[in-house]
Structure formats: structure tokens, C-alpha cells
Amino acid sequence: MELVEAIILAVLAASTPLLIAATGELVTERSGVLNLGVEGMMIVGAACGFAGAWLTGSIFIGALFGIVAGTLMSLVFALMALGLAVNQVATGLALTILGVGLSGLIGAGFVGERITPALHLDIPGLTNIPLVGRVFFGEDAFVYFSLALVIGVWWFLYRTRSGLILRACGDNHVSAHALGYPVLRIRTLAVMFGGACAGLAGAYLPLAYTPFFIPGMTAGRGWIALALVVFSSWRPGRLVVGAYLFGAVTILQLHAQGWGVGIPSQLMSALPYLATVIVLVLLSRARTGGSTAPAALGTVFVPDR
Amino acid sequence: MQAHQRMLDSTTNGLHSGESPLLRTIGLTKRYGDFLANDAIDIDIWPTEIHALLGENGAGKSTLVKAIYGLIQPSAGQICWQGQPIVLSGPSEARSRGIGMVFQHFSLFDNLTVAENVALGLDGKESFKDMSARLEQVSKTYGLSLDPKREVWQLSVGERQRIEIVRALMQDPQFLILDEPTAVLTPQEADQLFVVLERLKAEGRAILYISHKLEEVKRLCDTATILRGGKKVETCNPRLETAASLARMMVGGEIKEVKAAAGRQTTVPRLVVNDLSLAPGEAHGVRLEHISFELKGGEILGIAGVAGNGQDELFAALSGERLSKDPGTIVIEGLAAGHLSITQRRKLGAAFVPEERLGHGTAPRMKLSENALLTGHAASGMVHHGFIDTAATLKTVDRATETFDVRKAKRDPEAASLSGGNLQKFIVGREILRNPAVLVVSQPTWGVDAGAAAVIRQALLDLATAGAAVLVTSQDLDELAEIADRIAVMFHGHLSAPLATSEATREKLGLLMGGSTLEPKEAAHAVGA
Numbered sequence: 001m002e003l004v005e006a007i008i009l010a011v012l013a014a015s016t017p018l019l020i021a022a023t024g025e026l027v028t029e030r031s032g033v034l035n036l037g038v039e040g041m042m043i044v045g046a047a048c049g050f051a052g053a054w055l056t057g058s059i060f061i062g063a064l065f066g067i068v069a070g071t072l073m074s075l076v077f078a079l080m081a082l083g084l085a086v087n088q089v090a091t092g093l094a095l096t097i098l099g100v101g102l103s104g105l106i107g108a109g110f111v112g113e114r115i116t117p118a119l120h121l122d123i124p125g126l127t128n129i130p131l132v133g134r135v136f137f138g139e140d141a142f143v144y145f146s147l148a149l150v151i152g153v154w155w156f157l158y159r160t161r162s163g164l165i166l167r168a169c170g171d172n173h174v175s176a177h178a179l180g181y182p183v184l185r186i187r188t189l190a191v192m193f194g195g196a197c198a199g200l201a202g203a204y205l206p207l208a209y210t211p212f213f214i215p216g217m218t219a220g221r222g223w224i225a226l227a228l229v230v231f232s233s234w235r236p237g238r239l240v241v242g243a244y245l246f247g248a249v250t251i252l253q254l255h256a257q258g259w260g261v262g263i264p265s266q267l268m269s270a271l272p273y274l275a276t277v278i279v280l281v282l283l284s285r286a287r288t289g290g291s292t293a294p295a296a297l298g299t300v301f302v303p304d305r
Numbered sequence: 306m307q308a309h310q311r312m313l314d315s316t317t318n319g320l321h322s323g324e325s326p327l328l329r330t331i332g333l334t335k336r337y338g339d340f341l342a343n344d345a346i347d348i349d350i351w352p353t354e355i356h357a358l359l360g361e362n363g364a365g366k367s368t369l370v371k372a373i374y375g376l377i378q379p380s381a382g383q384i385c386w387q388g389q390p391i392v393l394s395g396p397s398e399a400r401s402r403g404i405g406m407v408f409q410h411f412s413l414f415d416n417l418t419v420a421e422n423v424a425l426g427l428d429g430k431e432s433f434k435d436m437s438a439r440l441e442q443v444s445k446t447y448g449l450s451l452d453p454k455r456e457v458w459q460l461s462v463g464e465r466q467r468i469e470i471v472r473a474l475m476q477d478p479q480f481l482i483l484d485e486p487t488a489v490l491t492p493q494e495a496d497q498l499f500v501v502l503e504r505l506k507a508e509g510r511a512i513l514y515i516s517h518k519l520e521e522v523k524r525l526c527d528t529a530t531i532l533r534g535g536k537k538v539e540t541c542n543p544r545l546e547t548a549a550s551l552a553r554m555m556v557g558g559e560i561k562e563v564k565a566a567a568g569r570q571t572t573v574p575r576l577v578v579n580d581l582s583l584a585p586g587e588a589h590g591v592r593l594e595h596i597s598f599e600l601k602g603g604e605i606l607g608i609a610g611v612a613g614n615g616q617d618e619l620f621a622a623l624s625g626e627r628l629s630k631d632p633g634t635i636v637i638e639g640l641a642a643g644h645l646s647i648t649q650r651r652k653l654g655a656a657f658v659p660e661e662r663l664g665h666g667t668a669p670r671m672k673l674s675e676n677a678l679l680t681g682h683a684a685s686g687m688v689h690h691g692f693i694d695t696a697a698t699l700k701t702v703d704r705a706t707e708t709f710d711v712r713k714a715k716r717d718p719e720a721a722s723l724s725g726g727n728l729q730k731f732i733v734g735r736e737i738l739r740n741p742a743v744l745v746v747s748q749p750t751w752g753v754d755a756g757a758a759a760v761i762r763q764a765l766l767d768l769a770t771a772g773a774a775v776l777v778t779s780q781d782l783d784e785l786a787e788i789a790d791r792i793a794v795m796f797h798g799h800l801s802a803p804l805a806t807s808e809a810t811r812e813k814l815g816l817l818m819g820g821s822t823l824e825p826k827e828a829a830h831a832v833g834a
Contacts, residue, residue: 161424161429161433164417164421164424164425165425167414167417168414168417168421168425171414171415171416171417172412172413172414172415174412175411175412175413175414176412176414176425178376178396178408178412179396179412179425179426180375180376180395180396180397180400181425294416295415295416
């Protein structure tokens with residue numbers, strides 16, 4: 001019983017950064033921009049987030065540092081890919097390389113330092129309910145925030161006019177421009193939102209997951225977040241399922257090793273990616289028409305004036 | 306009612322004669338670098354008027370309406386709306402002033418619903434629910450039926466245009482711009498559109514109507530302004546002109562008449578298609594259903610139909626871009642070719658000209674000589690032992706240039722630097738110079754000016770006279786009537802039985818294009834057989 005609870009808690013903790021980063025990237029991609037630099041924005045967010053928390057002693061300010069750092073990184077991407085209409089794939093990959101280097105530089109002085117990790121919710125009576133108490137009422141603020149974020153993004157995309165305009169830019173930027181919508185401005189905002197989320201997701205790691213910073217601590221989570229967006233077929237609801245599934249696979253892999261299951265850990269680590277490929281195949285087989293991906297995803301747009 | 310009230314206001318505000326045009330441009334000029342797209346254009350548009358804007362491709366029609374709709378800023382000149390000079394910051398300002406536009410290439414979003422598409426074209430001041438209700442009401446009032454919940458990719462071209470028109474009408478515009486609205490419609494659908502336009506005119510609105518189709522303009526429009534090379538040539542009453550005189554003003558000279566050689570002989574079947582069925586290759590594609598026809602040497606078969614009814618898929622199947630499982634479904638020069646690659650089919654004597662000039666017919670950033678090599682490498686002696694014979698490729702370019710009057714800045718420029726008409730002449734020329742036994746050509750004169758179109762049509766006729774079998778897919782019924790011996794119609798992936806051109810009236814073709822069947826005797830294998 002306790003083991004089950006422990007596993008669920010671990011899965012939630014492992015899934016949260018994936019969910020936050022993927023939600024941001026989902027919004028970016030829905031506007032038609034493919035930013036492959038999630039890993040780079042996350043790792044810079046992690047370094048800056050830890051630095052902020054260590055300097056001020058406040059987890060909240062640390063998180064803000066992470067958000068700002070991620071946003072600044074995404075602005076570099078926006079300048080290149082939107083402002084100068086450079087190839088988005090190349091720019092995104094370069095952003096990741098830049099981020100890994102930059103985070104090493106920023107975080108160099110903080111390696112080996114410790115902070116007090118983010119507090120967990122504690123409601124007497126509720127949190128003590130066996131099995132479910134800690135799962136539902138004993139998490140840190142990031143977990144609750146991530147769920148609120150997904151719901152908020154869903155509501156924004158499907159229930160607001162601004163969300164409709166954002167989806168329209170992702171479907172056909174030429175039409176959106178012809179109707180008078182500022183495609184590049186909308187996309188820049190979407191990229192910035194994606195950067196903010198990636199930065200926060202990165203900051204979650206040293207602020208709540210492990211209370212210290214080590215270089216390269218995102219360990220490929222940015223790439224998994226990218227895969228998740230495809231896995232979810234660009235829908236926020238499926239993103240939650242996918243994030244927890246991927247998080248579960250990560251944790252199970254650790255336990256499987258502990259239990260001495262004879263499956264190579266590398267194969268287990270590859271599972272999220274395999275799952276993404278399988279989902280893509282299934283989606284394209286089941287599709288009756290229309291496109292699941294935003295039709296303008298990754299294409300360069302230069303308005304004629 | 307509201308429109309009338311505003312109209313009265315505008316007349317009382319009139320400057321000189323007590324009346325001013327709804328919209329007036331004075332010396333409107335748009336410059337792109339050295340190129341003058343619009344050169345000091347004056348145009349007056351009055352209420353209760355359908356005003357035609359005529360001109361060849363590149364004459365500056367689209368640039369002018371884009372400026373009027375606020376999509377581009379003019380380099381010089383003035384736009385006056387109801388007598389007042391205005392500067393439009395963008396399309397939303399144009400819309401709020403009462404200027405609406407229906408685009409030639411629809412500005413729709415395939416993966417959004419009809420209602421969402423309409424909402425995006427409005428200013429969003431009303432709730433989505435109210436908007437949906439109004440959408441239903443407007444579409445009912447004008448007889449433009451639409452299902453607001455369907456996604457656009459599921460709809461036909463005619464339905465898509467209805468969305469655009471309803472979207473424009475929901476802003477209650479006093480002035481509506483339509484950019485080549487009938488280019489994609491069947492004759493019957495076009496007639497329905499004209500009823501709507503007449504009604505809008507009767508309500509006191511003004512309409513600017515861009516079209517290539519002169520008969521249509523003579524029938525519908527009260528005034529016509531003709532542009533040529535970015536300049537205004539004339540404003541006239543199209544009803545007092547003939548189609549030929551309008552065409553002369555557009556082209557600035559006589560157009561050479563296309564002449565078929567008398568007594569063309571048909572010989573052996575050179576291209577035979579037997580019961581060809583093929584699943585679509587992509588998400589929005591059309592399934593080819595039991596297509597059969599026989600094309601003899603010396604004959605031109607025309608395939609008519611509204612775009613998106615399987616013409617692209619048929620071209621891909623014939624050219625070998627998509628293979629069919631049964632080799633016998635396509636027979637070229639007596640040999641089963643359904644399973645052969647493009648190159649192997651070329652070696653059998655077939656040549657192909659796709660619809661899209663840049664990106665399909667040519668590689669845009671490669672030189673003409675390299676583009677000649679791309680289709681000529683297999684069977685035209687341009688490659689020796691794996692090495693390119695550059696002299697031979699350049700010679701092909703020179704011959705095509707000479708024979709088909711391709712105008713270009715230097716001997717061997719990049720494909721993308723040629724104008725549409727000249728590039729098309731080069732592509733058709735490149736294939737014809739290979740002396741093909743079978744030529745499959747899709748939309749040979751789409752977006753090509755009248756002069757170049759005449760050259761291309763004549764070349765196709767000459768090729769047939771020389772004994773080749775020619776298959777032409779076109780949406781231009783006049784073109785098919787001019788050059789084809791027989792005409793068949795594609796609808797939803799089915800091909801009707803071919804009609805002799807002399808029997809293929811517009812009415813019959815229009816019915817087939819809309820999916821109706823003719824009398825059973827006339828079209829035994831037609832749609833849904």
C-alpha cells in the first residue's frame with residue numbers, strides 16, 4: 001500500500017515538469033511555430049531558477065527567475081525564426097545547444113549548494129487520508145499549478161476569441177494575414193508563452209524535485225515534452241494523460257531496475273519515444289480527413305507589405 | 306434599410322455635384338522596387354453598380370483591390386470613401402467602414418468549422434452564439450445554405466465560396482469586392498452567384514467584380530475598368546462592347562487565332578486507360594473510380610471538371626507519380642505501363658506537363674537547362690555514360706526559346722525568374738521538343754496571359770496534327786472547346802463518357818460538372834454507373 005502511494009507520488013513529481021513544458025510548447029505549435037529549443041530553455045530555467053532561490057531564499061522568486069529566463073531564451077528564438085524568418089528547426093536546435101552552454105556558465109557557482117525545496121500542501125485531516133490523502137492534498141504548488149495551467153490553456157484555445165485567432169494562425173497564416181491578423185505578433189506571444197512554461201518547468205527540477213543544481217539536470221525532459229505534444233495530437237486533454245503516462249514509464253523504469261526485472265534500462269528509457277511513434281502511426285491510420293497537426297506548423301511566414 | 310440610410314447621408318455630404326462616388330481612387334500607385342504594379346489609377350465606384358475590373362494576369366488588378374481593402378499601403382495617391390479621403394490601417398478598418406472582400410484564393414482555415422471561419426472574419430464584438438444565429442439568418446436570407454458546425458476541409462469549392470460571401474455579407478458592407486469568384490464554379494453555380502449579386506445591387510450596394518470571363522462581365526456588369534501593365538486603359542460600359550473589343554483593350558492588340566489543321570487523321574490508340582481505380586494518396590485527396598478511355602494518335606481529349614474532383618489524382622496516376630497495382634490499367638503505345646516509373650513511361654514516348662509550374666513542373670531555383678535535363682535525361686540524349694552533356698541541355702533551352710517565343714533576361718536564367726506565361730511556354734516546349742507519342746498536360750494556360758495561351762494551344766494542336774495523342778485537363782471550357790476533339794468530365798473521381806466537342810454544350814458539361822447524369826443513351830458509363 002505504501003509502495004503504491006510512493007510510486008504515485010513519484011510519478012506525479014516526475015510528470016509535472018513534462019506537463020508544464022509540453023503545455024507551453026503546445027500553445028507555441030498551435031500558433032504554427034515549431035520551437036525545438038525546449039530542452040535549452042528548460043535547462044537555463046533550471047540554472048536561473050536555482051540561482052534566484054538560493055540568492056533570495058524564496059522558491060517563488062526562484063520560479064519567477066526561471067520563467068523570465070525561459071522567456072528571454074524564447075525571445076532569441078522569436079527574433080531569429082520569426083523576425084528574420086530563419087529555418088525554425090535549425091534555430092530550435094541551436095537554441096538548445098546555446099541553453100546547455102549558458103546554463104553551465106550560470107550554474108557553475110551553484111553546483112554543490114543546497115536550498116530548502118518547495119513546501120508541500122498540508123491540510124490536517126485531508127492530507128492524512130490513507131493512500132489518496134497525500135496524492136490529492138499533499139503536493140507542492142507546482143503540481144496544482146500545472147493542472148490549472150492545462151485547464152486554462154484548454155479554455156483559452158477553445159473558448160476564447162484570442163484562442164481561435166491563435167489556432168487560425170497555426171492553420172493558415174496566409175489567410176490569417178489576409179483577414180488582418182498580426183500573425184508574427186501573435187506567434188511571438190505564443191513563443192514567449194512556450195518559453196515561460198519551459199523556464200518554469202526547468203526551474204521545477206532544482207526547486208522541488210531535487211533541492212540542488214547539477215549541469216544537464218533536465219536530462220532530455222525537453223525532448224520528451226516535444227514528443228508529448230505530438231503524442232497528444234495537439235490537444236490539452238490528451239497532454240495530461242500523456243504526461244502522466246510518460247512520467248510513469250520513467251519511474252517504473254527505476255523500480256524495474258530495483259526489482260531486478262531483466263529488461264535493459266535503456267529500452268525502458270526509450271519507451272516514451274516508442275509510444276509517440278506508435279501513437280503517430282495509429283493517428284494517421286484512424287484519421288478520416290483533416291489534419292491533426294497545425295497545418296502551418298514550422299513554415300516560415302513573411303508578410304508582404 | 307440601414308444601408309439606404311447611410312447612402313442618403315453620403316449623398317448629402319457630396320462635395321461638388323451633390324453626389325459623390327462611394328469609393329474613388331485618385332492616382333493610386335503601388336511600387337515594388339523598380340516595378341510599378343499600379344501606376345496612377347483613377348477609378349470611381351458608385352452605389353447600385355456592379356463594376357468589372359478587367360485585365361490580364363499581372364495587369365495590377367489584385368494589387369489595386371488589396372490597396373482598397375487595406376492589405377497593402379499605396380506608395381502614392383489617394384483613396385476617398387464617401388467623398389472623404391481615408392488612409393486604411395488594415396483590412397479590419399476597411400471592414401468597419403463597410404468594405405468587404407471575397408478572395409480568389411479563399412482565406413479560409415481548413416481545420417476550423419464554418420462558424421469559426423466566419424467569426425474570424427468579423428470584429429468579435431458579438432458573442433459566438435449571437436454570431437452563429439446571425440450566420441444562419443444571413444445564409445437563409447440570401448439562399449446560401451451552410452452548416453456552421455462542419456469543418457472546411459469537408460466542403461466543396463462552391464460551399465467554401467459561400468462561406469466567404471456570407472462572411473462578407475455579415476458585416477453589411479456597402480461595397481463588396483469579388484476576386485474572380487466564378488473561376489472555380491460550375492456554370493450553374495455561377496448562375497446562382499449572379500442571382501445573389503443582382504440582389505445585393507438592388508439593395509443599393511456596390512460591387513467590384515474581377516474576372517477574366519468577358520461574356521460573364523457583359524451579362525452582369527454595368528461598368529468596366531480595364532487595366533493593362535499597371536495602368537488604367539479605359540472605363541466603359543461592357544454591354545456596349547463586344548468580347549473581342551474588351552479583349553483587345555486588355556491585351557493591347559489582336560490575339561492570334563488558334564487554328565486546327567484541316568483533316569487531322571486519327572491513328573492507332575496510343576494511350577488507353579482500362580478501369581483505373583486508385584485510393585487517394587493524401588488526406589484531402591479524391592479516389593479515382595473505374596476510369597476508362599482510349600486516346601488515339603492525332604486526337605486531343607479534353608477533361609473538364611471543377612478543380613479537386615480527381616484531376617490531380619488522374620494526372621499522378623498517368624504520369625507514374627503514383628503507381629497502380631495492375632499494370633494493364635494504363636497502356637502507353639500498346640505496352641502495359643501501370644506499374645512503370647515516370648522515367649520508364651517517358652522512355653515509352655510519354656511526356657507530362659503538370660499544373661503547378663513552380664515546384665512541380667520545374668525546380669524554381671534551378672536554371673532552365675537543368676530543368677530541361679530533369680525531364681529529358683532518360684530519352685533525349687542529354688546524358689552520356691552518366692555525365693551531363695551541358696551543350697545538349699543548353700541547346701534544348703535555345704530551341705524551346707526560339708520555337709515557342711520564350712522571353713527571358715538571359716540565355717539560361719533560373720526558372721523562378723520567368724513570368725508565368727513564359728515559363729509555361731518553356732515547359733510545354735521542353736516536352737513537345739522531345740516529340741512525344743503521348744502528351745498529358747494539366748491546366749496548360751492557367752494564369753497565363755492571352756498571347757502566351759494562344760501560342761501554347763496552337764502548339765498542342767500542332768503536336769496532335771503531327772500524330773501524337775494529347776490529353777488536356779482544364780477548367781476553362783472555352784479552351785477545351787477550342788482545341789479538344791472530345792470532352793469528358795470528372796466528378797468525384799468518376800470520368801464521364803467523352804462527348805464530341807460539337808455536342809458538348811455548356812449546359813451538358815455544366816450538368817456533368819455538377820454531378821448530374823445526362824440521358825442514359827448519351828452517357829452510358831457516366832457517373833455512378
